[in-house]
Amino acid sequence: MAFPKLGNLAPAFSLVNQDGKTISLKDFRGKRVVLYFYPRAMTPGCTVQACGLRESAKALARLNVVALGVSPDQPKSLLKFRERDGLNFDLLSDPDHAVAEKYGVWGLKKFMGRESMGILRTTFIIGGDGKLRHIMDKVATKTHHDDVLALLQGALKDI
16 A cells, blocks of 8 residues: 655545544645544553644644544544543544545554554645645654654745
């Protein structure tokens, strides 16, 4: 599976969020989007990553950026995750991993000697014009938010 091509329009999608509301990528035209795919709500690494983005909300807003998290979890689990950790951005449910497949982030994972199919932790930065501007395929959960901000304040500040 391959990532979508940089410079092209990001693959369109409509997914249900933690509140059961349908959210579409096109809803955010004119804003930059940090679209991040994570394996599972409320697991340690995913919690660290989400809480980092929560803490960066004001800085992201100043940069005209919206964060969206996508996982295969059901909306009920996403709501619990959002409420438990006070998350301030939408979490989107992709239970059949169709959107993850469009973005090339559904694949073979190896963990503790076992192999399974799942989300490959990846972040996409989408410009206000809807075009894919950057792919972070090596994500460190503890520094993810700082890495995103550094890109948006540096190399990607004009997108």
